[in-house]
Amino acid sequence: MLYRDYYDTPIVGRLTILANEDALEGLWFNGQAHYGAHYDLSQVQQQSNPVLDTTKRWLDRYFAGEQPAVTELSLAPRGTDFQLKVLHVLCQIPYGQSMSYQDVADAVTQENGGHRSSARAVGGAVGHNPISIIIPCHRVLGKDGALTGYAAGVDKKIELMKLENMILI
The missing domain is CATH 3.30.160 (Double Stranded RNA Binding Domain)
Structure with a gap:
């Protein structure tokens, strides 16, 4: 239920x-x-x-x-195997810190036994995160630190980053 x-x-x-x-x-x-x-x-x-x-x-x-x-919290997000691997990596990003989409792709590649993951595929998986905030997709940035898309809007991403005292470039 x-x-x-x-x-x-x-x-x-x-x-x-x-x-x-x-x-x-x-x-x-x-x-x-x-x-x-x-x-x-x-x-x-x-x-x-x-x-x-x-x-x-x-x-x-x-x-x-x-x-x-x-x-x-006990989490049970639904998604493809790849999406779930990405969400697992996102859960490892410490409070107040960030990773680039490429960093996440590299971490998924390591977990995937070397099977290469692209930053673009990671972006798609991050955008479909079904447990916003708790699985911290707002901590993922573009390679150059850019505040790239956020399913709820970049304005909300910025507010969450400010809350966590993250440095905004």
Whole structure:
């Protein structure tokens, strides 16, 4: 069974949260590209559960400037094998730090036994991240440090980066 609820952030608007009984499956900015991913959210009733409650507490801490770890939450993102490998790498990016799309591609290549991954393919996978903020796709930048696309809009990416005291070039 799936459960859906909302979280109003202090800086980037409303988020929609989706979980099953055991893990978080989705977290989207309202109106972002790929909102709801492969789910028909209109068929999921708004109802809280322990996973959603834990996620909201994690978000409270994050927006208060604390540094909660990704590993504090049970995550169950859906995606292709490649997308899941990219999301795994994103989970390793420390709070307040960044990686380029090429850095992520190189890390996926290492995890993939040397099977080459391109920065462009990584960009597509990052753009389809179903668990925004918690799987920190906002920490991925262009090779030259450029604030390239963000499914929720570059303005939201900038706000999250400011929250984490990341240096903006």
